[in-house]
Amino acid sequence: xxxxxxxxxxxxxxxxxYRDKVHRCLDVFARMLAASLFDFDKPLTGMEVELNLVDxxxxxxxxxxxxxxxxxxxxxxxELGRFNLEINVPPQSLTxxxxxxxxxxxxxxxxxxxxxxxxxxxxxxxIGILPTLAPEHLTHESISSxxxxxxxxxxxxxxxxxxxHIDIRGGPEMLEMYADSIAPESACTSVQFxxxxxxxxxxxxxxxxxxxxxxxxxxxxxxxxxxxHELWRETRVAVFTQATDTRPAELKAQGVRPRVWFGERxxxxxxxxxxxNTKYFPALLPVLNDEDPVxxxxxxxxxxxxxxxxxxxxxxxxxxxxxxxxxxxxxxxxENRVLPAGPTVVDVLANGAFYFGALxxxxxxxxxxxxxxxxxxxxxxxxxxxIHGIDATVYWPGSGEVNVTELVLRRLLPLAHxxxxxxxxxxxxxxxxxxxxxxxCTSASNGATWQVAATQAFEASGMDRWEALxxxxxxxxxxxxxxxxxHLWEPV
Numbered sequence: 001x002x003x004x005x006x007x008x009x010x011x012x013x014x015x016x017x018y019r020d021k022v023h024r025c026l027d028v029f030a031r032m033l034a035a036s037l038f039d040f041d042k043p044l045t046g047m048e049v050e051l052n053l054v055d056x057x058x059x060x061x062x063x064x065x066x067x068x069x070x071x072x073x074x075x076x077x078x079e080l081g082r083f084n085l086e087i088n089v090p091p092q093s094l095t096x097x098x099x100x101x102x103x104x105x106x107x108x109x110x111x112x113x114x115x116x117x118x119x120x121x122x123x124x125x126x127i128g129i130l131p132t133l134a135p136e137h138l139t140h141e142s143i144s145s146x147x148x149x150x151x152x153x154x155x156x157x158x159x160x161x162x163x164x165h166i167d168i169r170g171g172p173e174m175l176e177m178y179a180d181s182i183a184p185e186s187a188c189t190s191v192q193f194x195x196x197x198x199x200x201x202x203x204x205x206x207x208x209x210x211x212x213x214x215x216x217x218x219x220x221x222x223x224x225x226x227x228x229h230e231l232w233r234e235t236r237v238a239v240f241t242q243a244t245d246t247r248p249a250e251l252k253a254q255g256v257r258p259r260v261w262f263g264e265r266x267x268x269x270x271x272x273x274x275x276x277n278t279k280y281f282p283a284l285l286p287v288l289n290d291e292d293p294v295x296x297x298x299x300x301x302x303x304x305x306x307x308x309x310x311x312x313x314x315x316x317x318x319x320x321x322x323x324x325x326x327x328x329x330x331x332x333x334x335e336n337r338v339l340p341a342g343p344t345v346v347d348v349l350a351n352g353a354f355y356f357g358a359l360x361x362x363x364x365x366x367x368x369x370x371x372x373x374x375x376x377x378x379x380x381x382x383x384x385x386x387i388h389g390i391d392a393t394v395y396w397p398g399s400g401e402v403n404v405t406e407l408v409l410r411r412l413l414p415l416a417h418x419x420x421x422x423x424x425x426x427x428x429x430x431x432x433x434x435x436x437x438x439x440x441c442t443s444a445s446n447g448a449t450w451q452v453a454a455t456q457a458f459e460a461s462g463m464d465r466w467e468a469l470x471x472x473x474x475x476x477x478x479x480x481x482x483x484x485x486x487h488l489w490e491p492v
Contacts, residue, residue, distance in 0.1 A: 008151065014286045015283055015286045017286075018283050018286030018288055018307060019286075021289075022283070024294065025308035028294060028303055028305065029274060029305060029308060033270070033271060038198065038329075038332055039326075039330060040196070040197070040198040043196040044091040044093055044196050045093070045094055045098075045194060045356060046088075046089065046092075046333070047102065047191065047192065047194065048087070048088050049087050049126060049348065050079055050084060050086045050189035051085045051124045051126060051189060052125045052189055052341075053085065053117065053123070053124060054083075054123050054124075054125050054477065055121060055122060056121070057470060058132050058470045058473035058474045058477065059470065060081075062082035062083055063082070063083070063117075063120055063122045064078050064084060064085055065078070065082070065145065066120045066122075067085065067113075067116065067120060067122055068085065070116035070119055071116045073112075073113065075089070076109075076113060078146060079144065080144060080182070081142055081183065082142050082144055082145075084144070084186055084189065085124070087106070089105060089106055089109075090105075091194065091196075094356060095423060095424040095425070096424060096425070096426055097429060098425070099349055099352070099425060099433060100426075102349055102352075103345055103349045106345050106348075106349075107345050107483065114481075123477060125342070125477050125480060126341040126344070126345075127222060127340070127341060127342045127343070127447070127473075128189060128190070128221075128223030128341060128342070129188060129226050129340075130187065130473070131451065131455075131470075132469055132470050133227065134227070134228070135227065138181075138183040138186065138187065139181065140153070142183050143181065143183055151285065152284065152285065152314075153181050153182045155285060156182050156284060157180070157181065159284065160245070160246045160247065163178045163179060163180050164179040164181075164184070164243060165178055165245075166178070166179065166238075166242045168226070168239070170387045171230065171233075172230045173229045173230050174229070175226065175227055175231060177227065179243070182244060184239060184242075185239070185240060185243040187236075188236040190236065190337060190338075190339060190340055191340070191341050192335055192336065193335075193336040193352050193355055194322070195334045195336070199270055199332060201363065202270040203266075203272075205363050206267060206270070206273070206319055207368065207370040208359050209319040209355075210263065210318075210319055210370070210378050211362065211369050211370055212358055212362070212412075213318055213319065213338045213381075213382050213385075214381035214384065214385040214394050215385065215394070216338050216339055216354075217234050217237065217338055217339070217382065217385040217389075218385035218388075218389055218390050218404035219351070219390060219408065219441070219446060220234075220340060220347075221233040221386075221389035221390060221447065221448040222234070222342050222343060222446065222447030223235045223340050223448065224448045224451050224452050225451065225469060228465050228466055228469065232386050232387045233392075234340060234385070234386040234387075234389060235386075237338075240260055240316070241258060241260040244258075245258050245260070246259055246284070257281070259314065259316055260316040260318075261315065261316070261317050262317070263319075263375070266370050266375055270332055273321045274308065277312055278308075278311065281311070283314075285314060287307075287310060288307065289304070289307065291306055293305055302329065302330050304325055308323065309324075317337070318338045318382070319335070319336055320334075320337060321333075321334065322334070322335050336355060338382075340447070342480060343480055343486040344482070344485060344486065346433075346436065346483050346484075347436065349433055350434070350436035350437055352433075353416070353425070353437075356419065356420070357417065357418070357419030357425075357430075358412050358415050360419035360422055361416065361419035361422070369396075373395065377395045380395070381394040385404060389448045390404060390405060390440070390441075390445070390446050390448070390449060391444065392404050398411075404441075405440075405441035405442075408437065409438065409441050413434060417430060436487070439485070439488075440486075440487045445486065446486060446487070447486050450476075450486055453491060454472040454475060455469055455472045456468075457492050471492075472492070
């Protein structure tokens with residue numbers, strides 16, 4: 001989002017021209033959908049993993065520039081915070097041993113990068129929120145040096161007109177704080193799964209992803225601590241929502257939509273989502289490109305739709321539509337953004353196997369699950385799972401109010417197996433990865449439960465909260481590096 005942007009001031013005329021250009025891009029996008037111009041010959045999956053950097057004591061290491069220089073691999077890029085990185089995993093098919101190749105590639109790249117990071121005194125950790133983050137780590141100075149982050153910070157605070165307010169309640173403890181920058185957003189590190197879909201199948205896929213979001217979070221919760229407080233089991237959801245909120249209290253009261261958004265309705269076309277983004281959200285970064293999308297399309301080529309894509313990148317839906325162009329061929333993807341990073345590579349791949357398998361099976365049902373439940377119920381499920389994690393109770397058609405683990409074991413895990421068979425995933429790989437999901441359910445354990453139990457054990461031994469979090473983080477990193485799935489981690 002916003003690659004190559006530099007610090008600048010935007011005028012009223014800039015914003016008007018940008019709005020007009022976004023609408024022109026949207027019109028061209030509609031023409032492309034009507035003409036069936038999208039590539040879907042070999043549907044691929046993709047993955048991005050955000051990482052934290054820590055020092056030997058488990059505390060944030062503000063060294064992403066030095067680490068990137070050492071790694072010297074275009075697959076690794078900086079993220080918002082100086083203690084953040086991201087690895088972009090090349091897209092591939094799940095067919096056959098594709099999931100195993102994903103796991104092998106990610107482990108190989110992360111291990112090599114971690115060795116380089118240690119040369120400058122840093123290590124890598126996959127975790128939803130780094131437990132040792134303190135207020136001094138989330139300031140203007142902790143934002144990465146790339147000018148696009150400074151521009152985004154400036155424009156978001158300008159749109160809000162006042163400091164960001166973070167107020168998290170509903171968990172074991174509560175937290176209220178203010179921030180004069182978007183730096184708290186950098187606390188939130190996630191895994192993003194990408195699935196290429198045809199325009200005709202996009203609505204079914206997105207609707208299915210929305211119904212699955214709560215279950216994904218319940219199974220994969222890995223962010224129970226923020227600023228020294230035990231909050232939600234997936235506190236990242238609350239922090240990310242509030243740290244990017246450009247609405248002052250008055251606009252919230254008027255029902256203005258937040259930029260981190262679950263949505264508000266089931267869709268019938270991918271066009272619905274891009275149209276909503278254009279209708280409901282003012283531009284954050286009104287940067288114009290010279291491309292004339294109408295002229296490009298009428299010349300027989302594929303327009304990049306720069307403004308539409310940039311605008312889409314500043315609306316952080318938990319399941320986001322993506323328009324992209326590769327080799328002059330356009331394609332569409334569903335970007336699934338609900339899961340935290342970690343705990344291990346194999347846990348990440350197990351989460352991915354469950355998501356891709358269940359999504360395919362739900363998308364192909366004759367009577368889809370989303371036709372049997374309200375959209376509001378799906379959003380309530382998502383919040384409940386973020387607060388309570390693997391112990392959450394959610395609503396599911398035909399089951400009523402049901403625990404996440406029971407829903408997975410009885411209803412969704414068989415569907416995930418069915419979906420992965422449809423993908424052509426090797427039986428041994430399917431059984432291994434979905435077996436990890438099954439074991440998490442039967443043991444009612446995931447990253448969040450392990451973090452809380454370990455921290456409480458250190459506190460019971462006489463440590464204060466911050467020292468307990470530091471020690472827990474060190475133990476977490478050691479176990480993460482074994483690639484043993486989290487449900488098998490020994491207690492401290």
